[in-house]
Amino acid sequence: MLRVESLNVGYGKFHIIFDVSFEVKERTIFTIVGPNGGGKSTLLNGIMGIATVFSGRVLYKGQDITRVPPHEKSKYGIGYTPQTDNIFPGLTVMENLMMAAYGLGESMARDRIEKVLAYYPALRRRIDAKARNLSGGERQMLAISMNLMRDPEFIILDEPTSGLAPIIAKDLLKRIVGMRDELKKTILLVEQNAKAALEVSDDAMLLVSGRSEFIGKAQALLKDEELGRKYLGVK
Amino acid sequence: MVLPSLEFLLSSAAAGAALALLSMGITLTYMTTRVSNFAHATMAIIGAVTTLLLLDRFFAGLRDSPLYYTLFLVSPLLAAVVTGAVAVIMYVTTIRPLIKKGTGLIGLMIATLAFDIILNNLLTLFLQLTPAQTVGRLLEANVKGYLVPVSIPLVGYMYPHRLFLPILALLVGIGLHLFLTRTQFGISMRASIENPQLARIIGINVERVYLVSWFLSGATAGMAGSLLAFEMPGISPAAAYLYIVSIFAGSIVGGLNSIYGALAGGFLVGSMEAIVPVFISDVYQLVTGEYIDLLRYQRMFSFLLLILVLLVAPEGLAGIKWRGIRRG
Numbered sequence: 001m002l003r004v005e006s007l008n009v010g011y012g013k014f015h016i017i018f019d020v021s022f023e024v025k026e027r028t029i030f031t032i033v034g035p036n037g038g039g040k041s042t043l044l045n046g047i048m049g050i051a052t053v054f055s056g057r058v059l060y061k062g063q064d065i066t067r068v069p070p071h072e073k074s075k076y077g078i079g080y081t082p083q084t085d086n087i088f089p090g091l092t093v094m095e096n097l098m099m100a101a102y103g104l105g106e107s108m109a110r111d112r113i114e115k116v117l118a119y120y121p122a123l124r125r126r127i128d129a130k131a132r133n134l135s136g137g138e139r140q141m142l143a144i145s146m147n148l149m150r151d152p153e154f155i156i157l158d159e160p161t162s163g164l165a166p167i168i169a170k171d172l173l174k175r176i177v178g179m180r181d182e183l184k185k186t187i188l189l190v191e192q193n194a195k196a197a198l199e200v201s202d203d204a205m206l207l208v209s210g211r212s213e214f215i216g217k218a219q220a221l222l223k224d225e226e227l228g229r230k231y232l233g234v235k
Numbered sequence: 236m237v238l239p240s241l242e243f244l245l246s247s248a249a250a251g252a253a254l255a256l257l258s259m260g261i262t263l264t265y266m267t268t269r270v271s272n273f274a275h276a277t278m279a280i281i282g283a284v285t286t287l288l289l290l291d292r293f294f295a296g297l298r299d300s301p302l303y304y305t306l307f308l309v310s311p312l313l314a315a316v317v318t319g320a321v322a323v324i325m326y327v328t329t330i331r332p333l334i335k336k337g338t339g340l341i342g343l344m345i346a347t348l349a350f351d352i353i354l355n356n357l358l359t360l361f362l363q364l365t366p367a368q369t370v371g372r373l374l375e376a377n378v379k380g381y382l383v384p385v386s387i388p389l390v391g392y393m394y395p396h397r398l399f400l401p402i403l404a405l406l407v408g409i410g411l412h413l414f415l416t417r418t419q420f421g422i423s424m425r426a427s428i429e430n431p432q433l434a435r436i437i438g439i440n441v442e443r444v445y446l447v448s449w450f451l452s453g454a455t456a457g458m459a460g461s462l463l464a465f466e467m468p469g470i471s472p473a474a475a476y477l478y479i480v481s482i483f484a485g486s487i488v489g490g491l492n493s494i495y496g497a498l499a500g501g502f503l504v505g506s507m508e509a510i511v512p513v514f515i516s517d518v519y520q521l522v523t524g525e526y527i528d529l530l531r532y533q534r535m536f537s538f539l540l541l542i543l544v545l546l547v548a549p550e551g552l553a554g555i556k557w558r559g560i561r562r563g
């Protein structure tokens with residue numbers, strides 16, 4: 001569904017991602033793991049067109065979308081939740097959701113907002129609160145809800161469980177699996193909690209210093225003792 | 236005149252309202268595109284000149300018609316369209332390409348200054364190229380010359396336009412608030428200001444938001460200028476260089492990053508500039524019997540206010556925790 005071909009990405013003059021290639025198949029979870037500062041977020045930003053792509057291609061359903069401006073990508077059915085700054089703190093919860101439904105048309109937007117609130121009832125209670133007043137968990141719920149507003153086929157999540165209490169993180173991971181199995185979505189996931197994420201993923205990549213050190217089945221990466229010990233803190 | 240007349244207060248309020256609109260406009264493009272636009276006052280002068288040209292040349296044939304008075308409402312709107320277009324041209328030809336090239340804030344500021352000087356010179360040139368007798372009249376007269384004072388109970392005779400500016404500023408303030416909180420496009424403007432990158436990710440065309448913010452900024456400047464033409468005898472493009480400092484003062488007093496703050500800051504600075512010098516002159520005359528015209532030095536008072544506000548509340552009016560103060 002999404003093919004990345006020898007992508008080189010950076011910010012301005014800084015070259016951070018080197019010749020990374022991988023493919024995410026339809027209705028699977030593809031997880032990227034790796035040490036901090038390895039370039040996981042930069043890679044996602046490159047795919048979205050927020051960071052500078054020096055060379056390489058991004059193909060979505062066979063179409064070259066490398067140079068498609070970020071605000072057009074949502075129309076292709078790609079939803080992206082960045083790692084940080086993924087909500088508008090000065091807007092209310094409702095306004096955040098409305099923005100994520102921008103251009104959908106009044107009745108469709110209302111419908112989607114209703115669906116998302118049914119999925120996350122906790123948000124309904126805070127609907128008129130400024131997003132800056134939400135708890136960390138509520139924020140993350142809002143960010144993911146915003147991603148889902150346009151009903152994207154392809155969902156990109158950058159460390160969605162970071163900063164969440166273990167139980168909530170576990171619940172969120174379960175919901176992500178549900179997105180694949182019940183909602184038939186395709187998911188590109190970056191996770192700090194490598195073991196838990198890899199256990200539910202189909203394919204995986206290990207990104208170290210901007211280069212892919214491993215691409216293959218998630219189970220294979222989980223079982224690779226040397227890589228696991230060296231980079232992922234699994235025994 | 237230590238106790239000010241109602242008419243004096245109204246004309247001071249009009250000056251405050253004009254500056255409120257102008258400071259709001261300069262804050263708007265600062266908040267969206269981070270550009271301090273030095274050409275903003277020239278936009279206002281273009282609005283004033285457009286209004287004079289419309290009333291004096293294009294609509295002159297209608298002078299005896301009952302329609303004539305509606306033109307005083309139509310002209311500011313037409314002036315707004317003209318200056319809105321000028322602002323869009325400025326953004327598309329100069330500012331946007333520079334931002335794309337990665338020009339820094341100082342570079343952008345200088346670019347607006349350069350654009351301002353070109354625009355101001357072109358305007359002067361244009362006025363000199365128009366037939367001499369019109370220019371002479373245009374530059375000396377103000378629009379007030381085309382109006383008849385009306386009798387208002389308790390106030391006496393006064394010019395109706397004195398009420399236009401405060402009412403217009405209030406309407407624009409309310410309209411802007413509704414626009415920013417009730418409409419999808421207005422909310423997307425706030426979203427783009429808060430986090431342009433996230434706005435793009437969720438599908439907002441931030442580029443279009445910026446373009447509209449420049450149009451709105453230019454349009455409100457033209458509208459304010461159009462109404463200032465009622466008060467200012469002798470419109471000259473050079474007046475822009477005096478106005479621009481007061482506009483920035485209003486914006487900074489307001490807090491630089493708040494549209495509502497700019498409206499309040501502009502109003503405060505504009506009305507202060509009108510009231511304080513006259514008040515001090517009067518008191519001085521009462522005490523010493525001598526008259527000095529402090530109105531010529533009015534900007535010293537607004538900038539005294541600017542320094543005081545910055546000392547007491549470094550983030551301007553918008554940075555003050557008003558709720559906390561009210562609760563004690």
Ligand SMILES: Nc1ncnc2c1ncn2[C@@H]1O[C@H](COP(=O)(O)OP(=O)(O)OP(=O)(O)O)[C@@H](O)[C@H]1O
Nearest residue numbers: 011014016034035036037038039040041042043083
């Ligand atoms: N906007 C930016 N401009 C310049 N360099 C940046 C920028 N953002 C990140 N970097 C640098 O790029 C490198 C990779 O950062 P990135 O955020 O992609 O890593 P990551 O794998 O997502 O890390 P983490 O696990 O901590 O989220 C780091 O060295 C970082 O300092």
Ligand SMILES: [Mg+2]
Nearest residue numbers: 040041042083
């Ligand atoms: Mg990251």
